[in-house]
Amino acid sequence: MGYSIGQIAHKTGLSTHTLRYYEKEGLLPFIRKNSAGLRVFSDNDLGWLGMIECLKETGMPLKGIKQYIDWFIEGDSTLSQRLDMFQKQKKRIEEQIALLQKHMERINYKISLYEEAVKKGSLDAAFAIPELNEKRKQFLTKTDKKIQ
Template sequence: MSYSIGDVVKKTGLSAYTLRYYEKEGLLPFVKKNASGVRAYSDEDLRWLTMIECLKDSGLQIKEIRQYIEWFNEGDSTLPQRLSLFENRRKILEKEMARLTVVMNKILYKELLYREAVRVGNLDVATNERRFMHLKKKLFESPDDFDK
């Protein structure tokens, strides 16, 4: 099967601008064009777009994705580079998830605090109420840096 750019827009949710941009950046090196330059995407191209989405979601920049695609097209000699890319990504994602967990705690604390503040009409709970001070101490290294 082959698809026009309009079909691919509908399938992927990407804009036609973005699809052409990706191509210009080397992310879709095998998209075919007819005599008058009109693109015809293959199922293979669509699979690449799925993979590109995944790599983007994992935080890779476009030039890193291009590098991966180049490695892929070079064949088995680049298997170690590709492994190493995924290892690094996994480590970065682990850090990112840990980071988000920390941030989530802080935001949850703030949400709780403000829920109570809205109930009573002021923010004094932050510095007066034992339960909030306790929570703050449990969650943060320098609790007083967190009353803003």
């Protein structure tokens, strides 16, 4: 089955501009063109777009995605590089989730604080509540980022 660039834009939520840009950047090297020079996308291309979306939304830059595609094209001699890439990406996802969960605690504290503040009509009044003021301290003690 063949799809036009517009159909693929509709299916993926990407713009036709972005799809052409991805192709230009080497992220979609499998797309065929018909006799008139129009792109014809296959289900396989849609599959690649799914993989690109996955890697992009887990924080990989387009350059990194291109490297993966280049390795794929190179064939079985790059299997271990690709495995390594996916293992590193898994680790990155785990770190991202952990970071988001850490930040969620602070946001939850802020929500409690502001719920109370809205109720009382004053932020200072919310701080006066022992429980909230106690939890606040948790986020004030920041340790150094860089190791000396």
